[in-house]
Amino acid sequence: MLNVSSLSKSYGNNKILNSVSFTISPGEIVGLVGENGAGKSTLLKILATLSKPTDGTISLHANMFDENIKKIRRKIGFVPQEIAIWEEFTVQENMVFFEKLSTVKKTHDELQQLCLDMKLDKWKEPVKRLSGGMKRKLNLAISLIHDPEVLLLDEPTVGIDLKSKNEISAYLQKLAKEKNTLILFTSHDMDEIMNLCDRILCMGTDPFYSNLLIEAGNEPILL
């Protein structure tokens, strides 16, 4: 269980997160929506332990983040908005490079299978020749090398073709169901959010998103 309690974050006098609280269970897929600048990426970065909150606590299975940072990091996979892979290297070289940085070891076959599971079949192809959708899949595959229990994704399917988008959605559903992975992701694509998520968290004071979701028969949780 991921437990976020009274979490706040300020940059100077600018309060971005104001006492945010929620819990997410293993195997759940939760969507995070809200207007630009609502603080979605800020929240994900704090959960990924890349940024510290100004106030509040986070725990994973009762392990407090600030007391168990190394242990927590091994359990978290994070896919940032920006694609962070080596353009000149092949898919294989990227996977092997990031596997070397991982605490969990995988064989070349296992790494290749991880890519194939999300329909990324360009093992020997340099990344610079891949489509946007393939690059997103590779970014996702890299974040899964260490078998994280928690997967945090910042707009994982933005700007990619519908087929790749559906393949990524199908893969995330499989991951949650079969490996009990807890998934929290941001998106501005309401269809994707509605189709994929068990629950929706809505950030910010603008009622646009929450009204949209309510009209579509979904009861968002307001943060």
Ligand SMILES: Nc1ncnc2c1ncn2[C@@H]1O[C@H](COP(=O)(O)OP(=O)(O)OP(=O)(O)O)[C@@H](O)[C@H]1O
């Ligand atoms: N390092 C930083 N220093 C100062 N302000 C920051 C920093 N990072 C983010 N902000 C501000 O925090 C606010 C929230 O940004 P954030 O990127 O979390 O929003 P978001 O909901 O993810 O937006 P988007 O949908 O556009 O990705 C913005 O006003 C942004 O300018």
